[in-house]
Amino acid sequence: MERIAVIELLGRDGRVKSVQRISQWPARIGRSVRCEVVLDDSHLAGEHAELQWPEGASGAAEGARLSLLPSRNGGWLGERRLAAGDTAALSGLATFQLGNSHLRWRSSAETLAPELPLQAHQQRRAKVAAAWVPVLALLWLGLLWFDQWSGLNPGSPWVDYSGAVLIPLAVLLMWAALWSLVTQLFQHRFPFSTHLRGALVGLTSLHLIGFALPLLAYAISAPRLMVLDAVLFPCGVAALLWWHARLVWPRAGRWLGLAVLTCLLTLLVLTVARRQDQQHWLGPAYLSSLPPPAFRLVPPTTPQALIDSLRPLEAELARQANKDNDEPSEEGSD
Numbered sequence: 001m002e003r004i005a006v007i008e009l010l011g012r013d014g015r016v017k018s019v020q021r022i023s024q025w026p027a028r029i030g031r032s033v034r035c036e037v038v039l040d041d042s043h044l045a046g047e048h049a050e051l052q053w054p055e056g057a058s059g060a061a062e063g064a065r066l067s068l069l070p071s072r073n074g075g076w077l078g079e080r081r082l083a084a085g086d087t088a089a090l091s092g093l094a095t096f097q098l099g100n101s102h103l104r105w106r107s108s109a110e111t112l113a114p115e116l117p118l119q120a121h122q123q124r125r126a127k128v129a130a131a132w133v134p135v136l137a138l139l140w141l142g143l144l145w146f147d148q149w150s151g152l153n154p155g156s157p158w159v160d161y162s163g164a165v166l167i168p169l170a171v172l173l174m175w176a177a178l179w180s181l182v183t184q185l186f187q188h189r190f191p192f193s194t195h196l197r198g199a200l201v202g203l204t205s206l207h208l209i210g211f212a213l214p215l216l217a218y219a220i221s222a223p224r225l226m227v228l229d230a231v232l233f234p235c236g237v238a239a240l241l242w243w244h245a246r247l248v249w250p251r252a253g254r255w256l257g258l259a260v261l262t263c264l265l266t267l268l269v270l271t272v273a274r275r276q277d278q279q280h281w282l283g284p285a286y287l288s289s290l291p292p293p294a295f296r297l298v299p300p301t302t303p304q305a306l307i308d309s310l311r312p313l314e315a316e317l318a319r320q321a322n323k324d325n326d327e328p329s330e331e332g333s334d
Contacts, residue, residue: 005054005064007037010095012186014251016104027051030067031097043099044070050107051090062108064090073099130193136200141165143207143220172199179244186248202240206233218290219297230282231268238264302304 003025009018020037027036032046048071068074069086075098080089082092082096090096092110096103117235130170148164176196184190209232215226246253272281 003108005051005053008104008106009039010102011188018271022051024049025053029103030069037100040099041099041101044101045069047071048098049075053107058252064105066090066096066105071099075099085110129197133193133197133200136197136204137169140200140204140207141169143204143211144168151214157312172196172203175199177317179248183248191247194247197241198243198247202236202243205207206236209233209236215291215295219295221298221301227282233265234267 004020007020007022007029008016009020011017012072022036026034027034028047028050029037029044030046031039031041032049035047037051049069050067051064052067054228065087066075066077066082066089068082070084074084074086075096077088077094077096080088081276085295088096090105090107094105096105108136108296144165145161148161153293170211176192176199180190180192183195210229213225213232217223238260242257245260247258249256262312268282275281284287
């Protein structure tokens, strides 16, 4: 069996940046042009390491070995530190680090993964997904416009709407561009449309929830449903951050999720701690604006029922009033 292997140079995201084929042994790795594997890495010695694939007594090839030559930075094989003079056995597929270069050894003994079929519909699906971006943008801008319209007096000039629509749009575009630049740094691609579409989906969903929850709370006379709004909004923002970060660094999705979840729980705990002196820890104390009466599904409370529900407060209010009357006024103390 012919002894052939390749050395793959990996990027930060674990993807292969370049491949060098090796067919003669021993093969040296370093910056020198005399090496079989030449790498542009200032943290490597001229001849940093040597790959050996010796033959046994029977003539059969034994396992490959990596030997570190004299250098300042040495290397790593997994979690094992390698210094000058150390030798380590390489399996059919092994990842190691020399200097600042992450490398992967792949020999002819390694079984190749099956060939993946081309799927033309993937390109069509990507185009369809990109076509949804202007639709989502128009829907989100329409929600922003409706928000502003509901808070302004009739006949307000159009200039009053421009800031409420254009400023969030500019912030959203910069947000997607920033995440795309970070992705470009780590993965050498600029998925602006993907980041923009994900942000639009998240923001539009949160906006619709912000409309639906007050309406439902009013319709069924359940104002404490607004607690969900106080919880779902930070959860939605945290999920959006995790999605963006996972798109940039897919291999660390679990750790990114734990970090975002920790920040979210800390935020909720701080929110509850700040509101311990209030009646409710989460959500507004009341609905500041009410939808039209036609949306109400439950019968209204009669005035007498409201008065009866407030009677338990009568004794407490009287006690507080007597306490205030018993305290001397500032004029009396003078």
